[in-house]
Amino acid sequence: MLAIALVDRIGSGLWASVSVLYFTYVSGLSVAQIGTLAATAGAIGIAGAPIGGHLADRFPLTRVLITVQLLRALASFALLAADHYALLLVCSAVGGLGDRASSVLTRLYATRIAGPDRVRYQAVHRTLANAGWAVGGLAAAAALTFGTTTAYQGLLAGDALSFVASALLTLRCGEPPSSARTVTDSTATTPTTKPTGPWRDRTYLAYVATETVLFLDDAVFKVGLPLWIAHASHAPHGLAPLLLVLNNVMVVALQVPLARFGATTAAARALLIPLSAAFALGGATMALSATGSTVTSTLLLTAAAVAFTLAEMLHATVSWELSVALAPGTAQGTYLGVHGLAQSAQRSLGPLAVTAAITTSPLGWAAFGTFIALTCIVQHRLVRERLTRSPLSVGPVTVSEH
Template identity: 80%
Template sequence: MLAIALVDRTGSGLWASVSVLYFTYVSGLSVAEVGTLAAVSGAIGIAGAPLGGRIADRLPITRVLIALQLVRALASFALLTTHDYALLLAYSAVGSLGDRAANVLTKLYATRVAGPDRVRYQAVNRTVANAGWALGGLAAAAALALGTTTAYRWLLAGDALSFGAAALLTLRCGEPPSPSRIAATSKDAAPTTRPANPWRDRTYLAYVATETVLSLDDAVFKIGLSLWIAHTNHAPHGLVALLLVLNSVMVVAFQVPLARFGATTAAARTLLIPLAGAFALGGITMALSAGGGAFTTTLFLTASAIAFTLAEMLRATVSWELSVALAPGTSQGAYLGVHGLAQSVQRSLGPLAVTAAIATGPIGWTAFGATIAATCVIQHRLVRERLQRPPLSVLPVTVSEY
């Protein structure tokens, strides 16, 4: 599965770097059309997380993953066949739906295959995925230097081929035991017992709501830093790329070592307190970067990037553990599918949140960090009672890949 993550994210890195340029220069879309296409396809993709999780509770997860990878490949190839706006929108939506579903199933696979070591497994997987993303971005940068439509098309084709390769690699993965399917086929299982429904679980839904806020660190690096630096007269614009590289290097270097601090459910919950501090520090240093000369501004922006990257790694560690620990074992797929909504919704709300922070200046960034920090404390209290119950979420099994 780690090889799959590397191939998948390398392809995604190719397309992420060229998507806007492709739709603009190859398909001939206007700025408004490109923005609408991204917004609509992203909104439709939100349904992929709960849908994929629900299906994975009923069917072998590797087969579902293979199907999703093939759907993503076909959607990407389909973009090469037309410049019709309606068709581009439809194909992009299908690809987004498959992408969100595949992300949830990848996490579910890690939960089932790694058992109690799921946090470390996820950390290694995320490190490999970040490395793949960086490789894809570097390859795209080299191709974009050509500035031709042919180069754009080859990058999109490379993205599609990466999904096909991921599907082939998934064929070699062992199928992990599914608690829901084991319970359904067990002779001792009560015939009237129904799997828990996450949509009726108020505690879990409240937890997912807090997760949406905690995921806003993603918007800081995708939009916030770039816009903030673009609207300041002191920081060099080239600093944006350097801070993004710093973020990737830190994740690759420290995500796995940090994962050991959240290896148990209790430890993961405890990490919410330092996580709150990291978010608050990130907001404060962003606010402080508004004053002073070029050196001071660069210094505070670098400190903010470090703080938000630390928050990103801690938040991922906490999320990997708590999202599973709070879910009944017989409904892991359905619950993790609902949990996947947090990241999907954040992709829509995140740009609005960081834009509001930028519009209100230093006070806005301070409030941004403080709000997320307060949400960490709320989540810390929210999950306390639920976690005191006997764990139902994971079977202590490990399945090898071959």
């Protein structure tokens, strides 16, 4: 599955960095049409996480993942042939649905196959995914030097082929054990009390709500930093892409070493305190960057990028562990699917949150960081009783990955 992560993200890196340009120059869409396309794909994609998790609790995980990867490939290939706006909307929506479902399914696979080592496994997975994004982005940049329709279509075809390759590689992966399917199968002969599910689990839903806030670091790098550098700081505009590179390099270099600090449920919960400090520091340095000279502003923005990247890595470690530890073993897929809604919702709310911080003057960034920091403390208290009363971490798993 680790090799699949690399292949998948190389393909995504090929497409993500040029999709807007493709729709502009190849499909001939207006800015409004492209915005509608992205919004539609994002809105429909939100459903992918719970649907994927629900199916994974009822059918073999690898088969569901293969189906999703082929669905993503079909959507990408269809974009090549689509010549009407309605068709482009449908293809993009199907692709968004598959993207979110795939994200949850790969995390669930790691949970089942790695057992108590799931945090480290996810850290390695994320490191390879970031490396894949970088390789795909560099390849896309090289292809765009030609600037032809064929080059754009080639990048989209490469994205589609990466999903086909991922599906083929998944065929070689062993099917991990599933408590959920064991319970479901046993009900054919023996009555079993099944969990009520995450939609009636108020603690888990409250946890997911706090997760939506903690995922806002993603919007900082994609929207907040570039806009802040362009409109409110004295730093050179060329700093924006460099800070994105810094973010990527830090994740590749440090995600795995940091994962050891959240290897247990108790340790992961404890990381919420330094995570709170990292968010607060990031917001404060962003605010201060508007008040200094070019050099001072550049240094403060770099410090902010480091703080938010540290927060991103710490939150990833905490989230991987707590999202599983708070879920019953017999419904992990369904619960992780609901947890996936947090990141999906952030994709819509995040840009609004960071633009609000920008338009509210430097104090907006300080309030932004403080709000997320306080949410970390709320989450720290929220999960305490559940984790103390009933530790639900998954036990060791012995199935090996091929």
